[in-house]
Amino acid sequence: MKWTWDKSDAVLMCGMVSAVGAMAVSTLVSCSCWLLFILLWGVFAGIYIISAALEVSPEGRCVLVTGCDSGFGLALALHLNNLGFRVFAGCLLAESGGEGAKQLRQVKSGKLHVLQLDVTSPKQISAAVEQVKKIMPKGEMLWGVVNNAGYSTYGEVEWVPIDIFNKALQVNTVGLIAVTKAFLPLVRKAKGRVVTISSGLARMAAPMRSPYIVSKYAVEGFCDCLRYEMRAWGVKVSIIEPGNFIAATNIFTKKGIEDTAEIMWKQMSEEVKKDYGRSHFRARVDLMKKYANTGDTDLSPVLHAFTEGLVQRFPQVRYNPMNLYFRARLFVATHLPEWVYERLYIQ
Numbered sequence: 021m022k023w024t025w026d027k028s029d030a031v032l033m034c035g036m037v038s039a040v041g042a043m044a045v046s047t048l049v050s051c052s053c054w055l056l057f058i059l060l061w062g063v064f065a066g067i068y069i070i071s072a073a074l075e076v077s078p079e080g081r082c083v084l085v086t087g088c089d090s091g092f093g094l095a096l097a098l099h100l101n102n103l104g105f106r107v108f109a110g111c112l113l114a115e116s117g118g119e120g121a122k123q124l125r126q127v128k129s130g131k132l133h134v135l136q137l138d139v140t141s142p143k144q145i146s147a148a149v150e151q152v153k154k155i156m157p158k159g160e161m162l163w164g165v166v167n168n169a170g171y172s173t174y175g176e177v178e179w180v181p182i183d184i185f186n187k188a189l190q191v192n193t194v195g196l197i198a199v200t201k202a203f204l205p206l207v208r209k210a211k212g213r214v215v216t217i218s219s220g221l222a223r224m225a226a227p228m229r230s231p232y233i234v235s236k237y238a239v240e241g242f243c244d245c246l247r248y249e250m251r252a253w254g255v256k257v258s259i260i261e262p263g264n265f266i267a268a269t270n271i272f273t274k275k276g277i278e279d280t281a282e283i284m285w286k287q288m289s290e291e292v293k294k295d296y297g298r299s300h301f302r303a304r305v306d307l308m309k310k311y312a313n314t315g316d317t318d319l320s321p322v323l324h325a326f327t328e329g330l331v332q333r334f335p336q337v338r339y340n341p342m343n344l345y346f347r348a349r350l351f352v353a354t355h356l357p358e359w360v361y362e363r364l365y366i367q
């Protein structure tokens with residue numbers, strides 16, 4: 021079992037609960053508060069660590085991953101295949117010469133299958149379900165659906181055409197819901213897993229990112245509802261909330277940022293252009309281009325979180341593969357008053 025910041029958080033939480041419990045008990049019964057605290061913390065942390073280490077075997081289990089053309093999806097399809105899962109890698113460009121699909125097809129494995137899958141196409145989703153049923157050997161089960169496909173964009177609310185908001189919602193939210201619904205009957209039979217990537221930005225907003233952030237906040241709500249409903253079926257639902265790995269994937273490219281800037285400026289009303297001004301607009305676009313080079317370049321914390329969501333017998337509800345800066349920021353955003361977050365992080 022690999023130790024992560026999430027596990028340190030959980031052990032600290034056990035400590036806090038133990039401290040409260042020990043104080044309460046020692047006021048009622050005369051005993052050493054410190055001794056009881058250490059004892060309770062040891063027991064709770066031990067139970068947590070043992071349950072976190074229990075895993076299922078990949079043997080006979082299949083996983084569908086969306087968005088395997090690049091980034092996390094491509095790396096995850098290869099990683100899960102190496103672990104021994106049968107992987108159905110959904111690619112947007114499987115039938116039109118995409119590089120990711122080509123790379124996956126070169127892998128010499130009878131257990132890695134590339135599927136054409138645009139998550140916004142109901143026809144392609146139905147076809148993918150049929151293909152999975154056809155390819156999956158008797159005795160194997162669809163253990164997991166990994167919702168990874170995503171689209172990111174930027175811009176102040178008044179600059180972003182409604183079509184771009186629509187695209188973000190179609191790919192990141194509606195498409196994800198459609199894929200999940202289509203594969204759930206198979207996953208329910210397996211009492212399996214739905215593992216969905218949202219973002220650290222799905223629980224803390226930032227300016228210039230509204231089209232992406234609205235779609236990711238919605239994903240969190242969807243996954244929480246699904247988790248409550250699936251409890252009755254034995255299906256576990258986890259969310260991965262990564263920090264910034266932009267430099268390591270294709271989610272933001274300088275070309276994409278420039279292309280979007282052109283579309284936004286063209287479609288902006290004269291009134292909005294005049295009020296914001298070309299120089300402010302350009303300064304924000306240039307800032308985004310600098311942002312495209314930032315973030316962690318090692319994808320392994322995210323791959324590890326996806327894997328734990330699939331193999332841990334008792335998976336976490338949320339995994340936060342992020343560096344300390346984002347961890348602290350998420351803590352401030354979710355636990356402290358709103359004005360503290362704004363003072364510290366919003367210029």
Ligand SMILES: NC(=O)c1ccc[n+]([C@@H]2O[C@H](COP(=O)([O-])OP(=O)(O)OC[C@H]3O[C@@H](n4cnc5c(N)ncnc54)[C@H](OP(=O)(O)O)[C@@H]3O)[C@@H](O)[C@H]2O)c1
Nearest residue numbers: 087089090091092112138139169170219265266269270271
């Ligand atoms: N990188 C980060 O810092 C970060 C942080 C938090 C969360 N995330 C999330 O992680 C997920 C993966 O992103 P990534 O960073 O690995 O970026 P990426 O390299 O751009 O991967 C996203 C993949 O989704 C594919 N895709 C886009 N539209 C699709 C559609 N309609 N149907 C199927 N696939 C589609 C993309 O294909 P094309 O390239 O051909 O368009 C691409 O292969 C996304 O959901 C993203 O929001 C990323």
